[in-house]
Amino acid sequence: MKKFVVGFIAGALIFSTMPAFADSIQSIFGAKVTGVYTIQNQDGKKIAEGAILNxxxxxxxxxxxxATGTPLTVDTKKKVITLGTETTTSSNIAIDELNIKKEAAERKITSLQGSIKLYESDIIPNAQKDADNTKGTESEATYKSRLDSRNEELAKYKADLAEAQRQLAEIELQITEATNMK
Structure with a gap:
């Protein structure tokens, strides 16, 4: 008997709120669709169709x-749809992407600095020593060519390092600008 009474009360509560809910959207239900729009993005790709009612x-x-990249949260219990969030905005996403690019640029710089240090401290001095030791022999030209090649590689690493440092400075400027715009 208790279950019947509880069920009856719950049903009464649910059905007593239905007319109020129905009144707020009454203009939609039963309304005649007077037209349909095709919703498309700037590239002309169809996203959805929109119905014209009243x-x-x-x-x-x-x-x-x-289509707009706006976060959507649906709370089915409260029957609430929330568009966007305070913590995830396009500016936060842009800053996060810039920080990822910054970290990649910093790793590249560290790697290039390590390569340059290795060339300057070990590879080129050894190639120079080999070239010096072969002066006046048949292999002198081979070792001299190898030394020239190592110096060209070092110059390329230094140019790459300068470019990576320029890119890092540009990314840091973009991060500063994006942060100030928030």
Missing amino acids: GSTYVPVRAMSK
Whole structure:
């Protein structure tokens, strides 16, 4: 008997709120669709279709959220749809992407610095020693060519390092600008 009474009360509560809910969207249900819009992105790709009801266009929220990159949260218990969040904004995403690029540039710089140090401390001195030891022999030209090649490689590493440092400075400037715009 208790279950019957509890069920009856729960049902009464649910069905007593239905007319209020229905009144707020009554203009949509039963309304005649007077037209349909094709919703497309700037490239002309179809995203969804929007129905015109009583002079207003209704489009699928999830399709629009996906197309615009706006986060969408659906709370089925509260029957609430939230578009966007305070913590995930396009500026935060842009800054995160710039920080990833910054870390990659810093790793590249560290790697290039290590290569330059190795060339300057070991590879070129050894190639120079080999070239010096073969002066006046048949292999002198081979070792001299090898030394020239190592010096060209070192020059390339130094040019790459300068470019990576320039890119890092540019990324840091973009991060500063994006942070100041928040």
